[in-house]
Amino acid sequence: MTGFNIDYFIDLAEIPTYQELQQANIPTTAVDPNSAAVIGYVAARGAELGHGLVLEVDGKTVPLRLISSGVIFPAGAGGLPTMKMGFVYEATYPSASSIADRQNVSLHYADNNYPDIQDGRRSLRLHLPVRCSAAQSRPQTEAAN
Numbered sequence: 001m002t003g004f005n006i007d008y009f010i011d012l013a014e015i016p017t018y019q020e021l022q023q024a025n026i027p028t029t030a031v032d033p034n035s036a037a038v039i040g041y042v043a044a045r046g047a048e049l050g051h052g053l054v055l056e057v058d059g060k061t062v063p064l065r066l067i068s069s070g071v072i073f074p075a076g077a078g079g080l081p082t083m084k085m086g087f088v089y090e091a092t093y094p095s096a097s098s099i100a101d102r103q104n105v106s107l108h109y110a111d112n113n114y115p116d117i118q119d120g121r122r123s124l125r126l127h128l129p130v131r132c133s134a135a136q137s138r139p140q141t142e143a144a145n
Contacts, residue, residue: 003092006064008053010114014080017073020045021083031073031081042071046087052113055091058106064089 012020021028024041032038046069055062068088076082 003090004055004062005067006053006055006089006091008049008087008089010049010083010085012083012085014076014078014082017076017081017083021081028081033071033073038071042069042085045069045085049087049113050089052111053089054108054110054112056106056108057091057093059108062091062093064091 018028021031024037026035026037026041043066046066050064050066053064055064066087067090069086071083071085073081073083
């Protein structure tokens with residue numbers, strides 16, 4: 001792996017879901033996550049939300065590229081839909097040859113999307129390559145033998 005994958009999730013309650021769908025001119029009843037309108041909307045939102053994410057590696061901003069998006073509409077209170085969007089962004093190391101061989105890399109992440117939403121409504125998973133020597137990968141008891 002020569003970079004990072006970031007899984008980014010947005011979980012919207014009934015009213016924010018209604019507002020988002022209205023802005024996109026998508027009917028709020030019987031929402032089909034596989035419709036062309038919804039797929040196009042979610043992809044566009046993923047690109048837009050990606051601009052609000054900042055990843056710095058060793059002080060250098062790394063561009064994020066949207067590689068996957070998806071959405072589900074679980075039923076909420078009163079039968080109104082809620083919306084859970086998921087996006088995968090990819091970022092490459094600023095200089096693969098200089099960072100890939102290092103054991104310590106400084107990462108800084110900032111999410112500037114939805115500044116009025118509490119942290120509990122969005123989540124992030126950052127996938128980093130794991131590097132270790134064969135001796136480090138064995139349990140302590142095996143390494144001692």
